[in-house]
Amino acid sequence: xIIYNDYEPKTIKLRAITPKGKEIFVNAFLSPSEEEIIxxxxxxxxxxxxxxxxxxxxxxxxxxxxxxxxxYKDSIHICYECxxxxxxxxxxxxxxxxxxxxxxxxxxxxxxxxxxxxxx
Ligand SMILES: [Zn+2]
Numbered sequence: 464x465i466i467y468n469d470y471e472p473k474t475i476k477l478r479a480i481t482p483k484g485k486e487i488f489v490n491a492f493l494s495p496s497e498e499e500i501i502x503x504x505x506x507x508x509x510x511x512x513x514x515x516x517x518x519x520x521x522x523x524x525x526x527x528x529x530x531x532x533x534x535y536k537d538s539i540h541i542c543y544e545c546x547x548x549x550x551x552x553x554x555x556x557x558x559x560x561x562x563x564x565x566x567x568x569x570x571x572x573x574x575x576x577x578x579x580x581x582x583x
Contacts, residue, residue: 465495467516467530467540474503521545 472492477500479487490503492511501511519530521542534546541549566573573579 464518465516466527467512467519468522469520470512470516472508472511472515475500477502 472494475491475493477489477491479489481487491500492503492508493500495515501507501514513530516530518527519533519540520527521533522539523541523545526542526544528542532543533540534543535541536546536549562576564574564576566579568582571582573582
C-alpha cells in the first residue's frame with residue numbers, strides 16, 4: 464500500500480549524451496518498483512505521486528481510501544462520504560426561487576404543476 468499523502472517519489476538525475484556529444488542531466492522520478500522513470504517537467508510531481516499511490520487519506524476526515532474511490536475538489540482529495548456532504552452543503556446554498564410556469568427542462572416545456580409531477 465502506498466499512501467498518496469505520505470508518499471514522496473524518489474528523484475534521480477539521468478545523464479545523457481546528445482547526438483552532438485554534449486553531456487546533459489535530466490531530473491526524473493523513480494517508480495517504487497524502480498522499473499519505471501518519469502522525466503520531471505516541473506509540473507508533474509503531483510501526478511507522479513497519484514500514479515504510483517494505491518491509497519489516499521481523505522483530507523477532510525482522514526479516512527484511508529482506495530485512490531480510485533476519492534474525489535479531487537478545490538485542490539484536495541476527499542472520500543465518497545465527504546464528497547456527499549460537500550455536495551449536500553452546496554445544494555443547501557442554492558437560492559430558493561418561487562415556482563413559475565412555464566418551466567424549461569431539458570428541451571421540454573412544462574406549463575403546469577401536474578405536468579411537472581408527471582415529469583418527475
Ligand atoms: Zn472524508
